[in-house]
Amino acid sequence: MFLKWLIMRSWSLKSPCIEILQILVEIPLIKIHSSVVSVAPSFSVQAFRLEGMHTFLYRLNAVLSFALLALAAICIAASMTDMIHKSNPSVDIKVLKFDGLREIYGNDEARVALNISADLSSIFSWNTKQLFVFVAAEYTTPKNSWNQISLWDSIITAKEDAVFQALEYNKYAFIDQGKNFRGLSFNLTMYWHVMPKTTMMYIGSKSFTGFKFPDNYF
């Protein structure tokens, strides 16, 4: 019965690595199932048929499978403690000045000096590996219902570095799909992506409105 199952599974081997790992995980589960079914009145997985070396393998099987499940359960429980972590970041973004607004290859391009200051240290928990922080300009145009352009980013790996002030020009080109910038109002939002040491990533943000492009090219 087991041989038939293995042949059926091997038949669908597409990428050997992943399929082999899947089969490896399924073998202990199948073996426990079949031994429970074959011992009719008993419901205990420990009622294996005693037959020489098979006893050792069945027991090793059961122990390893249980260990794997227990380890996974503990990992998930530990990472759940990160969900109740409260953070209280403070952020401020200001546009110091526009250094240029021009048309290039049929699209508008802006160059802007930003004053970004933030205290993101409360976001760090035991499960935080690093923060990916970026500031994006968001606006709507007649052609596009949503535009998002990342202007500046930074990777913060330690809690001490999470208090910072950046006085910089936009790191990445601030180019529109079209020529809509003149006189347009836009938001600047800071997003922080919390990269965990294990399991789920999550995202926080803070938005600032009321910024406006100059009315003419210069």
Add this chain to the structure above:
Amino acid sequence: MGSAPVRAGEIVVYNVDGRDIPIVHRVIQVHQDRDSGEVAILTKGDNNEYDDRGLYAEDQMWLDREHIMGRSVGFLPYFGWATILMTERPFLKFILLGVLALLVIISD
């Protein structure tokens, strides 16, 4: 994959026509068309100085939603090592298959 829209800052896995290996990079620009709802996406690796336009196909300036195969939602430490080890040292694959064959033979 999920039907949630692709937004800047998300890490996505995408395929470029002509390349067989998918690339896992971060989205830095999103432009969503008002009429068709289609998005134009620009990506960049975090440690790279320039965006991914050099990696896209010739004359391709943006990625479409169809190019995106998935997005990253979490991190499982060391999980990839099994596949990496078996790809780099093929003899491990044979050892694993040998162990499986052994289990088949001695089981009933």
